[in-house]
Amino acid sequence: MSSGFPAEIADDAAALVREARDGSRAAFGRLYELHARMVHGILLARVPQVEVDDLVQEVFLQAMRRLGALREPAAFGGWLAQIARNRANDFHRSARVTEELPEEPTLGATHAVEDNAPRAEALAALAVIRKLPEAYRETLVLRLVEGMTGPEIASRTGLTPASVRVNLHRGMKMLREALGEGASRE
Numbered sequence: 001m002s003s004g005f006p007a008e009i010a011d012d013a014a015a016l017v018r019e020a021r022d023g024s025r026a027a028f029g030r031l032y033e034l035h036a037r038m039v040h041g042i043l044l045a046r047v048p049q050v051e052v053d054d055l056v057q058e059v060f061l062q063a064m065r066r067l068g069a070l071r072e073p074a075a076f077g078g079w080l081a082q083i084a085r086n087r088a089n090d091f092h093r094s095a096r097v098t099e100e101l102p103e104e105p106t107l108g109a110t111h112a113v114e115d116n117a118p119r120a121e122a123l124a125a126l127a128v129i130r131k132l133p134e135a136y137r138e139t140l141v142l143r144l145v146e147g148m149t150g151p152e153i154a155s156r157t158g159l160t161p162a163s164v165r166v167n168l169h170r171g172m173k174m175l176r177e178a179l180g181e182g183a184s185r186e
Contacts (some may be wrong), residue, residue, distance in 0.1 A: 078158020
């Protein structure tokens with residue numbers, strides 16, 4: 001069993017890819033376990049939250065069907081990340097234009113108003129993150145929402161550790177500024 005260091009994750013994934021190519025559903029299930037948070041985070045940075053879970057499943061189904069086309073098993077994480085990005089792009093190309101209705105109760109309706117302040121703050125922060133440049137958006141969601149470490153992000157997405165560090169640093173700076181915290185820290 002691996003200790004979870006990035007190089008070992010890539011080695012484990014490569015071995016699992018080879019087993020999955022040979023028909024092992026358990027191996028593909030383990031690949032899912034190792035990479036589902038990454039795929040979820042990539043999609044969450046790009047598509048409406050209500051669509052993410054279904055799209056995660058679609059990404060893994062597509063990966064399972066195309067596993068034989070993957071040339072280098074050790075590149076599975078980066079390959080899967082690109083499938084997720086492409087699926088998000090496809091979602092936006094095929095999505096119909098809709099307008100969300102405000103969640104205000106109609107006159108005369110008696111609805112219990114729940115205190116959803118923490119959820120509202122989280123959704124507001126996510127909306128700000130989604131407005132940042134793509135490189136920062138993805139790494140921030142993987143770090144802040146999915147709870148992945150910098151080395152995990154690097155090993156699972158195929159980015160270099162240095163790129164992840166830079167993206168997280170610059171993205172956090174932009175996020176603080178967008179949320180109004182930049183002025184209070186200086």
